[in-house]
Amino acid sequence: MMIRLSQRFFxxxxxxxxxxxxxxxxxxxxxxxxxxxxxxHLGAYRLDVSSIEVVSHFKPTLEAPNIEHxxxxxxEKALRQWANDRLAAxxxxxxxxxxxxxxxxxxxxxxxxxGVSGLFHKEQSERYEGKVDVVLRxxxxxxxxxxxxxxxxxxxxxAGEDLSINEREALWFRLxxxxxxxxxxxxxxxxxxHFGPYMQ
Numbered sequence: 124m125m126i127r128l129s130q131r132f133f134x135x136x137x138x139x140x141x142x143x144x145x146x147x148x149x150x151x152x153x154x155x156x157x158x159x160x161x162x163x164h165l166g167a168y169r170l171d172v173s174s175i176e177v178v179s180h181f182k183p184t185l186e187a188p189n190i191e192h193x194x195x196x197x198x199e200k201a202l203r204q205w206a207n208d209r210l211a212a213x214x215x216x217x218x219x220x221x222x223x224x225x226x227x228x229x230x231x232x233x234x235x236x237x238g239v240s241g242l243f244h245k246e247q248s249e250r251y252e253g254k255v256d257v258v259l260r261x262x263x264x265x266x267x268x269x270x271x272x273x274x275x276x277x278x279x280x281x282a283g284e285d286l287s288i289n290e291r292e293a294l295w296f297r298l299x300x301x302x303x304x305x306x307x308x309x310x311x312x313x314x315x316x317h318f319g320p321y322m323q
Contacts, residue, residue, distance in 0.1 A: 272313030
């Protein structure tokens, strides 16, 4: 009887340790809980064109130092969402062309203390620098540009060496969100200033 109880005890203990270990690993897995960026609450610009066209000239390198392809919501995807939410075709001729020229984020390593002193200090270990660059053009029915506005935004931030994957992805999300909010303000000013004849 004593042997059976002992075997059962060790079986339960081993199962519990596996569960704890698995739970610990799960906290480091990428999260899908980041919110989606949306701009529909800001309303759409009613443009006097028959179509909206999104064109991207940005070509991700998929290699260091660029890391935008690792973002749950890459800046290019956020820019496409902006165009979808903020531009509405309400006319019968002409095209509004939203051109993405840059949507990059680069990563650079920061120096951190080594040795015994480094054990007692949590430092910033990476710097992320993002850039978005777009132009919004109004083309007449013949394809000629009749109006345009440009927008550029940059933002940088640093990450601590002890950040989890989920915390790092949240930091990346805030970087993209900050750039897009800045870009939205620039484009709003430009559209209201230069697109008067092409708005309804």
